[in-house]
Amino acid sequence: MRAAVMYGAGDVRVETVADPKPRESTDAVVRVVSSCVCGSDLHLYRSMPAVPEGLPMGHEFIGVVEDTGWDVTGLKSGDLVVAPFSYADNTCALCREGLHTSCPEGGIFSGAQAEAVLVPHAEGTLVRLPVEEDSALLPSLLTLADVYTTGHHAAVTAGVRPGKTTTVVGDGAVGLLAVLSARRLGAERIILMGRHTDRTDLGRRFGATDVVAERGPEGIERVRELTGGEGTHTVLEAVGHLDAYETAVGVVRAGGVVSRVGVPQYEQAPIGFSTVFGGNITLTGGPTPVRSYIQELLPDVLEGRVEPGLVFDRSVDLERTPEGYRAMHAREALKVLVRP
Ligand SMILES: [Zn+2]
Numbered sequence: 001m002r003a004a005v006m007y008g009a010g011d012v013r014v015e016t017v018a019d020p021k022p023r024e025s026t027d028a029v030v031r032v033v034s035s036c037v038c039g040s041d042l043h044l045y046r047s048m049p050a051v052p053e054g055l056p057m058g059h060e061f062i063g064v065v066e067d068t069g070w071d072v073t074g075l076k077s078g079d080l081v082v083a084p085f086s087y088a089d090n091t092c093a094l095c096r097e098g099l100h101t102s103c104p105e106g107g108i109f110s111g112a113q114a115e116a117v118l119v120p121h122a123e124g125t126l127v128r129l130p131v132e133e134d135s136a137l138l139p140s141l142l143t144l145a146d147v148y149t150t151g152h153h154a155a156v157t158a159g160v161r162p163g164k165t166t167t168v169v170g171d172g173a174v175g176l177l178a179v180l181s182a183r184r185l186g187a188e189r190i191i192l193m194g195r196h197t198d199r200t201d202l203g204r205r206f207g208a209t210d211v212v213a214e215r216g217p218e219g220i221e222r223v224r225e226l227t228g229g230e231g232t233h234t235v236l237e238a239v240g241h242l243d244a245y246e247t248a249v250g251v252v253r254a255g256g257v258v259s260r261v262g263v264p265q266y267e268q269a270p271i272g273f274s275t276v277f278g279g280n281i282t283l284t285g286g287p288t289p290v291r292s293y294i295q296e297l298l299p300d301v302l303e304g305r306v307e308p309g310l311v312f313d314r315s316v317d318l319e320r321t322p323e324g325y326r327a328m329h330a331r332e333a334l335k336v337l338v339r340p
Contacts, residue, residue: 002340003114004057004321006041008050010329012057012322020118025071026089030063030081033133034142035112035338036312036313037324038085039172040263043240045325047265057321058113058338059085060145062129066116074123079230080125080133083119084290085109085146090124098292111138113175113321115340127294130302136215139309139337140301143177144294147335148308150261151177151238152297153288155185158234158259162186165232167223167251168208171199171313173335174261175238180306182236183207191232193221199334202310216243231256237285242266249275260285312337 003017020029035058048055065079075081088095088103095103111117119125120145125258127144131137151174160166163233166187168178171194182190183206192208193215200211212222224231231253237244242260248258249270258281270276276283314333316324316340324336 002114002318003111004318005054005203006048006057007054008045009048011050012045014319014321014327015054016057017114020116022067022069022118024120024159026121026123027068027069028065028072028075028119028126029116030119031066031116032061032063032081032114033080034138035061035114035340036142037113037321037336037338038146039174041325042328043263043265045329051325056111056114058111059109059289060142061112061117061144063117063143064133066127068122072122075126076130079134080129080131082129082141082294083109083112083117084146084149084294086287086290087125088291089121090291095291097122097220098289099298100289100291101287109304111313111319113143113338115318125291127291137309137310138302140307141309142337143311144289144297144301145310146288147311148177148180148297149290149293150174150288151179151236152181152293154178154238154259154261154285155181157284158257159234160187160234163188164234164255165189165191165227165253166236167191167193167232168236168238169193169244169248170238170262171196171203172238175236176203176311177340178236178238178261179203179208180206180308184300184306186194189232191226193219193223196331205310213248216247219247220315223251227253230254233257234259236261238262240265242269245269250279252281253278254279257282257284261288311335315339
């Protein structure tokens with residue numbers, strides 16, 4: 001089969017690789033119907049050292065079950081499914097608490113920008129979709145694999161609810177869907193920090209009440225001006241760079257919560273008296289336990305109450321996946337759909 005493989009920064013190739021086959025009795029093989037390029041793929045695209053053995057890319061996909069191990073009884077060939085970006089058994093103590101990303105049997109997918117994917121723990125991982133594979137809802141349903149559920153995770157862990165104000169740091173797909181999620185959970189005011197007008201316009205459509213284009217200390221000052229000097233109750237950080245973290249702790253209200261869902265590209269950050277401790281700030285966030293949110297978010301997508309798939313502004317076929325990376329890296333595209 002054909003698959004996208006990264007060999008280092010800026011070097012993505014589409015190659016012929018071995019067809020996946022079920023190895024364990026709990027595995028399934030899924031033929032990919034649609035996949036996409038993620039902001040976290042871009043972190044690698046910018047920084048990965050060159051490697052002789054490439055890294056299979058992609059962790060978001062919708063597909064059709066083709067083959068199952070003999071222990072997989074809840075799924076059958078022909079089922080259309082969405083996969084969370086991480087697989088898990090969905091039966092252990094951590095999964096039952098909704099922490100699927102910490103499942104000892106789990107892991108993060110790689111290799112979804114391909115014609116087919118091997119899915120470990122298929123029954124605990126895949127969620128059947130009640131639509132056909134040519135449904136117009138597919139782009140929105142694909143966002144459940146990562147970017148929409150991640151925006152939702154940011155809003156949930158921050159405690160967004162009616163009466164609360166929130167700032168979203170970052171106008172990538174996760175930031176915009178954090179706006180949509182905050183709106184859906186009833187946030188009273190949503191300040192979106194981003195400087196790409198086409199993206200922040202979509203953010204307004206998703207529910208942002210204010211947009212702040214300034215960055216760094218000026219951006220912090222602007223959010224504080226908008227909130228009577230106080231900052232917002234919750235801050236959803238959807239970038240992952242240290243300056244975005246510093247902005248997040250700069251705009252949070254005393255007693256507030258900062259949730260980080262951008263994959264951190266740093267190990268150390270200020271948490272002292274003037275940044276976090278003095279204001280009784282709570283830091284939360286982490287990788288999204290997607291499987292625990294899909295059933296809750298699915299009905300609004302199926303019934304058209306939300307349209308998270310609007311974040312896709314370009315589509316390429318699998319052979320042109322490298323062009324998708326380049327376009328997202330150059331910020332010509334917000335999020336690129338990949339169709340085998
Ligand atoms: Zn588990």
